[in-house]
Structures are given as C-alpha cells and as structure tokens.
Amino acid sequence: MRRKWMFTFILLIVGFMVAVQYNTVQQPEERDTRDLWAIRNELAKERKLHSELLTEVRELDKTIGKYNASEGASAGKALADTVHDLHEQAGMIDQTGPGIVIDVVPSEESIAFGTPLHEVSPELLTRFVNEVNRFKGIDMEIDGKRVTGLSAVRDINGETTVNGLAVSLPPFQIKILSADLKSSEKLYNFLQSSSILDDFYLDDFVLEVGQPQSEVTINGRIEQFENHFLKELPKGG
Amino acid sequence: MWLPILGLILGVSLGFLSDIQIPQEYGNYLSIAVLAALDTLLGGIRAHLQRVYDDQVFITGFFFNILLAAGLAFLGVHLGVDLYLAAIFAFGVRLFQNLAVIRRVLLTKWSEYRKVSTTNTSK
Numbered sequence A: 001m002r003r004k005w006m007f008t009f010i011l012l013i014v015g016f017m018v019a020v021q022y023n024t025v026q027q028p029e030e031r032d033t034r035d036l037w038a039i040r041n042e043l044a045k046e047r048k049l050h051s052e053l054l055t056e057v058r059e060l061d062k063t064i065g066k067y068n069a070s071e072g073a074s075a076g077k078a079l080a081d082t083v084h085d086l087h088e089q090a091g092m093i094d095q096t097g098p099g100i101v102i103d104v105v106p107s108e109e110s111i112a113f114g115t116p117l118h119e120v121s122p123e124l125l126t127r128f129v130n131e132v133n134r135f136k137g138i139d140m141e142i143d144g145k146r147v148t149g150l151s152a153v154r155d156i157n158g159e160t161t162v163n164g165l166a167v168s169l170p171p172f173q174i175k176i177l178s179a180d181l182k183s184s185e186k187l188y189n190f191l192q193s194s195s196i197l198d199d200f201y202l203d204d205f206v207l208e209v210g211q212p213q214s215e216v217t218i219n220g221r222i223e224q225f226e227n228h229f230l231k232e233l234p235k236g237g
Numbered sequence B: 001m002w003l004p005i006l007g008l009i010l011g012v013s014l015g016f017l018s019d020i021q022i023p024q025e026y027g028n029y030l031s032i033a034v035l036a037a038l039d040t041l042l043g044g045i046r047a048h049l050q051r052v053y054d055d056q057v058f059i060t061g062f063f064f065n066i067l068l069a070a071g072l073a074f075l076g077v078h079l080g081v082d083l084y085l086a087a088i089f090a091f092g093v094r095l096f097q098n099l100a101v102i103r104r105v106l107l108t109k110w111s112e113y114r115k116v117s118t119t120n121t122s123k
Helices: A002-025 A036-069 A075-090 A108-113 A122-132 A181-193 A196-202 B002-018 B024-049 B055-079 B083-122
Strands: A095-106 A139-142 A145-147 A153-156 A159-162 A172-177 A205-209 A213-218
Touching: A002 B002, A002 B024, A002 B055, A036 A075, A095 A139, A095 A181, A122 A139, A122 A153, A122 A159, A122 A196, A139 A213, A172 A213, A181 A196, A181 A205, A196 A205, B024 B055, B024 B083, B055 B083
Parallel strands: none
Antiparallel strands: A095 A172, A095 A205, A095 A213, A139 A145, A139 A172, A153 A159
C-alpha cells in the first residue's frame, strides 16, 4: 500500500513537471496588448494613408481630365507633361526649390588629433537617409548623387557609394529639397535636435545644417532605370 | 494500479490549471529534470516487477537524480560545455534499458500465465 502511495506521489510530481514543461515550450500566443493610445495612433496612421491616397486619386483624375479636354490638338503636349511629371517624380531631372544644404565635414577634434580622414560609412549614410525620409515629399542629393526610392547606399570594394557612384571623402554636401519653405524649416529643426548629429560625431564628422533657403538646386539621376517588367504596346493596340 | 494513474492525471491537470511558465533559459533544466524523473520512475517499476524494489532507494534516487541532472546542466552552462547532453544521453539509454527489461518481464509473466491457463483447460 505504501508503495502505491509512493508511486502516486512521484507520478503526481512527474505529471506536474511535464505539464509545466509543456506550458513553457508552447509559445504564448500573440495577444493584442495595444492600449487605447496605440490604437489611436494606428488609426491616425491609416487616416493619413487614406488622405494620401485620395490626393493621388485627385491628381490622376486631373490628368484624365486634361487628356479628355485636350483630345486632338494638344494630346501630345498632355502626354509630354505627364512624362515630365513622371520623370520629376522618379528624380531624373534637375530640380530647384526651397530646401536646406548640409555640409559634412571632419570634426575639429579629429583634425586636431590628426585622425586620418576616412569615408562616411554606408551604415551611417543609410541611417541618415532613413532619418530624413521620415519626412514625406522630400528630394535628396548626396554629394551630387540623387537619392530616389531605388537608390542603394552600399559598400562597393571598400568605397561608400550611392547609386553605384562613389561618395567622395568629406567635406561634401547633402542637399534636401522640400515642398515649401515651411517644411524645410521643420526639417531643419528636426535635424538640429536629431541624434543623427551625434552618430556622425562619433565617426569624427560634423553635420553643418544650413538655414533653409528658398532656392536650392539638386541634380537629376544620371543613370537610366532598368525596366524588366513593363512592355511597350504595339502602336494602335 | 489506478491510484498512481490518478496521481499522474492529477499532476498533469494541476500543471495545466496553474498555468505556470518558467523562463525560457531554465527550460533546459526542467526538461532534464523531467527526463531524470521518468528514468527513476521506470527504474522503480522495473525493480517492482523484479521484486527488488526498495522505498528508500526509489525516493532518494528520484530526487537525487533530478538534482544531479539539473546541477550537471548548470555546471555545463557555466563551463561552456553542453554537459546536459551527457545527462540526456545517460538517462535516455537507461530509460530504454528499463523499458526493455519491463517488457521482457511482462512477456515472461504473460507466457507463464498462458501456460498455466492451457494446462488448466487441458486437465
């Protein structure tokens, strides 16, 4: 009898341990732990997206209207306008507008200590691009290389490149165009308080963010885009 | 026979109902402890069937094995050697050996029982 109780007790412990182990191994299922504030933020984000999409639809409607209105005589011009707009969007033509100019220079300390001048690392540059891209509707140029959605900042054979073109050693300039002067000011203030300045400083560089200017010109992208998927329709098709 | 199974069911349901989860990093210790416990349990059943069962050996073996296994795993973590694998191997091998002995004993008992019943009917 005593033996039976002993086994019962041991089995109880074993069962308990197995159950706990099972509980532990089973990953806790994902629960929605967002509070009211987080959900509200999400809603705000979706609203913003909605508004952006509506703006886009309006633009496209306008284009359609233009096509309809100019059927016949100036259809060619309307098309050319669209092509121009698309080129502008893709960053293939030079652009002038309000913006800021940032000088990337070696820090005074590194000059004083005689630290050898080195390139801005692709990681740091990518971080900078990401940081600035929080702002919508900006056009950027790094050392004369236009940064678009298709641009890659990466290391090629030890050289930091943008669009496959090497970025020169500091000092060089980064230019950022915004839709209007107000946005430029916002960007200026944002950059002044951003931790990206510290990140650059850690790498012995100083970002000298210039005051917003009403006229800044940035270059268009030189390289052609590769187009693998879109095909031209036969004429009259 | 039923009391130990009841104990097992009770233990499992207690574990599930309490919904206890131990941190992931201690998962190794618990798994090895479970293995040690199972090994001791099967050893106990084997001893019982072979009529060499001893209460004290069983109980001390149970807790001592668990502690030793967990301690070995702990030591392994601190030495950077996966010592718990050694414990898993040792317990795993013993587990299968015990199972084999239990199976053989049960088989022998069963064949004896059949022999007895056939001689009974033929009489």
